[in-house]
Amino acid sequence: MKTVKFQLEPLTCPSCIKKIEGKLGKMNGVGETKVMFNSSKVKATFDAEQVTAEELQKTIEKLGYPVLSSKIV
Template sequence: MAKATMQLGTLTCPSCMTKIEKALENQNGVENVKVLFNASKVKTNFDEGVTDADKLTDVVTGLGYEVQSVKVK
């Protein structure tokens, strides 16, 4: 399992947090999604054999949110 941290543009409401969490949790190979509202960050674990950080970024940007950077460990 790899760990990804995405720095987002400013989140404007708590429902944004829920929307992002649900969308990422529905992706195959993704576990432990946590959106940090005040920091505008998303932290998650994912199986590199099933998905990758680019696909996860596409999910978030597809919802209309800006992904400023992604760190994978």
């Protein structure tokens, strides 16, 4: 499993957390997902054989949350 961190534009409501975590959590190959509201960061573990970090980023952006940067850690 790999871990990726995304820096988003500032989140405006706590319900954003459930929306992002719920959508990413339903994707094949995604393990734990954590959204940090105060810092507008998303941390997700994923199986690189099933899904890519780019696919995760596209999913977040389709929900309406622009990704400023990403980093695999």
